[in-house]
Amino acid sequence: MPASFDQWQHTAVSNIFNITLDRREAEQSGWNKTYLRELAEELSSDSSAPSQLTASVADQILIARLSLDPQADVMSDDAEHITILANLAKGQTSWDYLVACWKMARAEESRVRKSLPAAEHSKALAVLEEIRALVISYAGLVLQSPDMFPNSTKPNGTPLSPLVLVDSLTHVSSSISSFGFSTTSEASTSHSTADLTTKFETIDGDDLPVFLNELAVRFGNDDGLDEILGPAFTELTRRIRDGDRGSDTPASSSSLPMHSTGQAAAPASGGVNPAALNQALANQDVQSVIAQLLAGRMAGAQPGAQPVTAPLGAIAKPNEGLTIAGLEWRPYVNAIVEAVEIKPIANMLAHLSNFDPEHVTGSRIELDSLLGPVLRLSAFPDAYPSITQHYFANAATQTQQEADANFRSIQSTMEIVHTLNFRIFNAIVRSGAPAREKVLAYWGKACALNAKRGAMQVRQELVASDGYMVNLYELLLRFAEPFMDAGLTKIDRIDLEYLRKQKRFDIQELTRINATEAEAKEWGQQAQAEPAGAPANFITEVFYLCVRLNNLGLGKAVRGIDEKEKEMGRFKKRIAEIEADRAMWSALAQAPQYENFLKRAKAEVERLHGEIYAAQSQLMAPEFLQKVITFNCFLMTWLIRVAEPKAMHPHTQVTLPLPQQVPTRFRMLPEHVFEDICDVMLFLSRVSAPLSESAKNDLVTFCTTFLSSGWYIKNPFLKAKLAEILFYNVIPWGRHTNGVLSDTLNIHALALQHLVPALMNFWIEAENTGSHTQFYDKFNMRYHLSQIFKSIWSNPKHKQQIHDQAQASGSDFVVFINRLMNDVTYLLDDALDKLQELHTKQSESEPPRAESTSSQEQQEREGHVRQLEQTIKSDLQLGTEFMRLLIDFTAETTEAFMTPEVVDRLAAMLDYNLDLMAGPKCQNLKVKHPKKVSFEPRNLLRMIMSVYLNLCSKREFVAAIARDGRSYSKPVFEKAGWIAERYMLKSPPELEAWAGMIAQVEEKRQMEQDDEEDLGDVPDEYLDPLMATIMKDPVLLPRSKAVVDRSTIKAHLLSDSTDPFNRSPLKIEDVIPDAELKAKIEAFIAERRRKS
Template sequence: MDETTKREEPLPVQSKHSTPQSQLSPWCTSLFGDVFGVTLNVDDTSKRFLESTFTELVEEGLDPQFEESHADRIIIEYLTEVGNTNPFKWLRDCWVKVQQYKRTLKAKDPLRDEKLQVLEEIDRLTSNYGLVAFQIEDMFINGNIDTYLKDVIANDSLYSDFIIQILYHAHEEGTLLEFLNVFVVELAKEVSKIDFRDSHYQLVLNVFQLILSQKPVAAVFTQIDNFHAKEEVKPHRIETTTLLGPLFRLSPLQSTVSIALFDENTNSSSRKVKSVGESLQAEHKVLLERLFFITDKIIRGSEQSRNDLLKYFATIVNKNHLRRGDHADFSKLASNAFMTNISMVLIRLSLPFLDSSLTKLDKIDPNYFQNTHCLIDISEETRANATNAEANEYFEAHKIDKKPNFISDCFYLTLTYLQYGLGGLYISESKLDKLIKHLKSTVENLNRPISDPSNRLQMIQRMQLPALQKKLEQAKSEKNALTSFFIHRNLQLEIFDFIAGSSAFLVRTVEPTHLYPKTKLRLPFVPDVIGVENVDNSEHFREQAPVPYKYFPEFCVEGVINFVLSSCKFVANPMIRNSRLPSLMEFMLVFLRCPELIGNPHLKGRLVEVLSIGTYPMTDGTPGFMQDIIDTDPLLTDNLLYALLDFYVVVEKTGSSSQFYDKFNSRFHISCILEQIWKNSVYKRQLIHQSEHNEEFFIRFVARMLNDLTFLLDESLRQLQDVHAVQNELELRKQGGSNMDGTNEDLESRLSSAENQARADIQLANRTLDLFDMFTGEVPKAFIKPEIVGRLASMLDYNLEALVGPKCTELKVREPEKYKFNPKDLLLKICKVFVNLSSESDFTKAVANDSRSFKRALFNRAEDIIRRWGLSNEDFIKCLVTFADKAEETRIADEAEEQDLGEIPDEYLDPLMYTLMEDPVILPGSKVNIDRATIRSHLLSDSTDPFNRMPLKYEDVIPNDDLKQEILDWKRGKKANKSTDVNMTDA
């Protein structure tokens, strides 16, 4: 370094004191020798000789010994001429020795004040030059910020007091931000070089926590260079280009970490994988506590630092809404590690105002999204139960221009991260499951012997095997890391505390008085619509949705639902034995019971799936973790059954192109719930009440059950026939024969598809049959309404024939248990419905009138099977036989009556069923005459005129009393003629 460089700004720190040689000289000589390690005695080789100072003193005719005024000169000469491998460390060591001297000064020392003044001056100079060391890197010999920082990180406990002193002086002099722009930026770079496996990150975090424990630092921290994400930065680059990014991406969920630590090549046993997971869980929890400490200090630093940090978090999540997309490309989005850590920190920030007392819910502003200072971009978000245009119009008319309080900002930001931060984990898990399944299948196929060595394509594919195996192991490792997070019960409990508080807030927002939980809920909020044509009228309910909730982004509700659905599938389920579970249960009930609250039926579908899991018995045989609340909470016992039955009906229309199949999953889960709550007599009484006092609604419910069962049984048996046929064909080909077209690969694919579909359909059909068994036994009269009894009878007859008729052998498949197919059990369930309804004459008549499938011999065959296999007792068999006999007698009598009537005029025939009309009505649009029971049955599934597809309501049909009387007269005439003919024959 030349002389010019040494004289550049900033100038060396000037001493505040300049005193002549005094009685302190001997003490100063000793002090400076100990503190600075320097001497003016050329013969003293134990210390560094200061040649410049010595020469200067001699030229001035002074004794070559140190005075208190020499401190500044000593530091400058040492740092710029003598040199040290680490100037910053030397300054720290000097400062520490000064502190030791301060502690040893005796109170009775007559020169104590003068000595203390010298020590304070050295204290000030060393810390100020320490500040200069980070401002001008080449100010001192061997000056190197990277060297300084690495030593600070490695020995943070030794540097902590010195660093704090530097921060104090920087703040006092107004250069704090200038210092931090070097120190902290370089510190963050150290983290960006490592991942969670490298314990070095813990040392770096020590330094971050140290400096942020000083409020002046926290107050300006967000003003440091690179704190904010630039507007043009890509979502996946934020965690590497911003100041806090490298800290918040440290996690067991980092792909480099999961692949290295969960690699099944080195951790082959499940015990090892579990051990690795538990170790990472413990370390992750500590990391999150430290990240929270850092965040909390910035939040409390100043109003600007608080607002800036929340804005930073908001920018991240606003750029990552695609993380919940079905086709999300995670390579272009923020990582799971980064988003999860921020989510967990925000949850911890939110918990104080969402505690179990729920006394601070009124601090959260329900009008937040119409505030111009709202942090979250919801411009493209689906709304709870409104269109975006409606929401924008409302927000524009009710705009608020006032900075929200911290609680509101924090709460809604956390809700957003619940959806796009933690919510992205569920998407990742699903993608990994599919990828692992696909890779396993591919690897297995490639490991099979090559059928044709000359096939070049097969050889090329085989060469890809090592790469595919490596990719499979990596996918498994990443899946293990995700599972480790999902089963980390302590973290899941924290999330659930937020879920419980959020649930209570959402209920408070939609409840008309907005006083919940101080007041008890009264459901429904909007009176039920009684009437077949309105029960699933989404437009009607959208108009009734509460404001401003209806304009909320849908993710406010979806994030809560997604979490509970995901977490309840794991052993660390935070809802088990949790005192805050009732808050969630009330939320679930409210959003199931009140159709005006959710416009998306898929969300309700996830709610019933959670309830299904929550009511399913535990592995030890005890009731499900939600069962006790369902059985004892008055709000649930009064409303749950209706909510389930209502959704069973409404889910017929999901609005998607796959709505026909979507409904089956939801109805399966509803069936599971009903099976469990059926053990409670309260729900049985409610079912009877609904069937008697809400007939229109209950008929619709039964009709939907019947539609499902008809389709599922038909499809499952058809798929089993296909399985049977393909299995036989494959066996035949092994023997050299063939009856079908297509290659073996084609048949294997067809067999797999049929097996999967059969398994799903049979499981759903069994559940629906269980419902029929339960309900027909309790409220048989509800199943003999004219609109449904004929279809029910035909369905039962048809499936009885399929199970015991001539073609039943086509249902024989290998390993029937693989498809959940138990033909004897299925037969018994169908026969139970026959028996449950056997005392109803209308049902007996409907069975007898089924000319296509009813055959008395089928019941004889069913009787033999039930008795031979001991499926039921003799009383049951006797009841079944008696019913079959009555149905056969009715069939014979009806056939005789039909012969008596002869040919029926076309105008008396129902245009859809081609049977004699009993109560004809006129359709107002098409003007067609049709039987009342027929059109009512049609409207249960389709609210249009079957002849012109125009909208039609049941109450709009017009009774055709004239035609009805005409038909009655015709029948009487036919009977009278028959009677006359009989009398004449007898005569």
């Protein structure tokens, strides 16, 4: 132990700086310690004894030591000076020396306790802290101005720059200290400097956070921390982007300088011979010393060679860079994560010019921004096609076990990526308000520049990749988690007026939920004229960014998968068709072309399959899906809150239906906000994502609210998506035999009260979507509704709502059942007509008729047959479902079907279809492979008979059958009963009721015939002009002035809201009773009956 504190300080300073002011000490160390002769002379001018070293002279020591320049002084004739220079570490730059000093100061701290009494410890540590602070200052300064001291270039030509920090940040150790020994061990007598000729000194292990923190403290207050650390962090993300897996020199993207030819330069041979140099020094042979030093200077140097560097934005064409298939990206991202734990560094990153670069495009922001390369790491094929090849090269033939293993591998890696992304940005956001604003501006710019991702068609090269945008979305979801608590206690902190005033991203061109373009423009202009309020809080900012990214990030990725699945389906369908026709084209001259197409189509299917798997592997990660569900449920609740006048939901349950007056704040919302929820929930439904009970309740509340208040949503296809969401969640799958939502729909208070009328109303609305495909759209929408009805039909409370609707005055129930009848009528008519056509086409394909046709004619006929089969299958599947629903409604609400405007049409439709199924034409319905087209004649006959039996007790229905002179036939009805008995389609009591119905119909027909004979010729003015039957309740149509029977016009208006004579708009309330004509008709009938 040293005799005193002063002795310890002298020794510590000497060791830390590896210098001495005593020539004898230098000689004894073999000149390992640098003798600062000029400084020694300056400090000891008043004494012949060497001066004591203290922290107070550290500044002078550093200047003296760093000013030594072996290259500049090689021509000196001062042998001692040359000896000092010759023993400096070879290749050592000012940075290397300062880092080594800092490390030695850190190592000295651990020896204080052993070297000094306890009373001196704090004093000693203060000395070491003072020295480290000084060294840190110089270390930062030499990175800002590398040429401020000699020795700013390595022998191989690599210049000192801030990039020397890269290896330290990524934990790449140079292993050899500038002082010739490790900082964790005692001094070694060896003095190897080979490593420093190509590598810079690094700070390793636990020392790095301390070093960075001290740099941040010293230079963090606008003193140049960005100049010192910014280039290194830029280099880290550049390497991720460009696929650079590291280098021997942190200043270069290659391990060696590059010649103009692009070939790496080989290291030069030669250099200093230590033994020869020491011998020359001992002999004081100046010329030999100079020769040795010149040789050392030339070793490895290439005149004019410059290291290759690449600023972050320099790449001309994006490539994959490092991918999640390997681990090379981890050190670079981890380096950023660890560094931003130091608040000044986190703050500094946000203020770098490339953190949020100006004049960047949508596709370049992920490549040119500082953290873009980190944010874009993903499995999506648009940025990383190699991921698809790596994991899903043979997706179509992979077993489920193999696919699941690949999914888990990608998902576990992406969870790490997402966690690291959040740690980086969370640290920056928390580093201070200015940095937080920079981050928000960057996120907003990413949305603004990629607005085109929200379009139906977009050129991928103009926008950012799915990976970047989805990862950004996932990142924002993590920031949103704190305000999406179970009790939604912070939902009222979201500013409802934010979209009017914010400037993060432009919504001017976006379609609104329920406002015209002009209204939206005026709404925005009003906001600009209002005084600026307080800045939005962080919760509001994050929420609306999540809303935008729900569309631009996840929404676009989901739409991309849907498009690829459809494209793959088209290829598969075409492949199957061509393979089915192989016998026809195999002998043709075009056969090679067919084979070539099959080969290319199968390759496309394989590619698409792999790309779908790759995208799904990331999107279907359980942790990600739960975040998505949580946010979209929160968004559903928020939308209801915006829609209700008092904006109290969910703290006060919403009251349905909503008011007719739609709040402006809701009308002006971008339509995509609503549609994104639907698209996301549909995606989640298709991939069977698990929903919590809370999520189920939120979803049912949302769907019920806006289906029951349809006037809030202008676009009918959005409401259709609500029905589609419910549909996917009520169909059975896996252990959910009743579907995911069936139980919730049958206990949810709002659904029990409002779902049935909402479904009926939308069934009616679906008739007119405004689309050129509306005739076919309505069938798909109504199919979804039919399945929802099926899932709730057994619930007594839902049934009560059905009865209430059927009995309510002013209800549209009759319109609903009329539309249902229309659908059944069209679908069965079309299917049965096309079955007859298919029967004919199949007959033409049988020998000998088929032998007389050419191959081309056979191909055309087969194509027509396939088209017929597809149409028939679709018609029958939909028609069967709608017929099942008609059976249910006729059983429950019999009276509603007895109105004059309904009962005749229903009877006529049933009679017509029964005649086809059991009448003379039934033989024409026989086709090959009826199951292929979903044709089950017995089941269809059973269903038709069920409707009859539900209504046969009603005399209005019996009378309607009797009045049907077009299709009713007693033999056909009797044959239908015989078929039902033979194949046990109906029970004996039902067959008995069937026979009784036939008898009643016959009796009624006879009565009708007798009445008709009694009336004789009826004047035309008493006949309905549309039905040619005598009118019972004539009414005048106000615009066309035509007179028709009330039941006739009511039946017409159920399907068409116009005057049948001039197509002008018409409501049943507009018709005018013709009391005078009615009296004449009644008098006419009474007179004729009296005479008979």
